[in-house]
Amino acid sequence: MKRVGVLAVQGAFERHGQVVCSLGHRAVFVRSPADLADLDGMILPGGESSVQLAMLDRLGLSAPLTAFVQSGKPVLATCAGVILAARSVQHPEQRSFGWIDLSVARNAYGRQLDSFEAESDEEAKLPLVFIRAPRILSHGPAVEVLARHRGEPVLVREGNLTCATFHPELTDDLRVHRAVFGETAAQP
Secondary structure, eight states, X not given: OOEEEEEOSSSSOHHHHHHHHHTTOEEEEEOSGGGGTTOSEEEEOOSOHHHHHHHHHHTTOHHXXXXXXXXXXXXXXXXXXXXXHEEEEETTTXXXXXXXXXXXXXXXXXXXXXXXXXXXXXXXXXXXXXXXOOEEEEEOTTOEEEEEETTEEEEEEETTEEEESSOGGGSSOOHHHHHHHOOOOOOO
């Protein structure tokens, strides 16, 4: 069983915790630097990225979270988490941590009312839920594209950091979380 942290300062963190538990791991809601101790992985959930940035600064989590990402342990960023992780953010410009070589546009798929569900382009279709989602405008050569929607990257990985512009936690498909954190076999 792994201890997987879920950033819980704002946004849609509870459903990620449920998915982590369904894979046989323990979810740890991270609200302070001390909560990062002894974690095996981390999730940066959706929500409002500018509010999350302010909360990370106020709670003293920015530097410890950067150290965690740089530790090489698996990290999954979804929606707003992708904005936090990106090298640059546009529409409007916003500070980010630059953990992954991505340039993203905030809310590029529209407002809350424009939310939609779709499938990835690949043969093994992934269900995609877009809610005020960022769009990947460009990525560096070390970034591997794992899934696309209408030809655009929506699931990417660089090193230990996997970024989904959609919300995999809002579907019954566990492949994204499983690929990042694995699954613990059921005990007899």
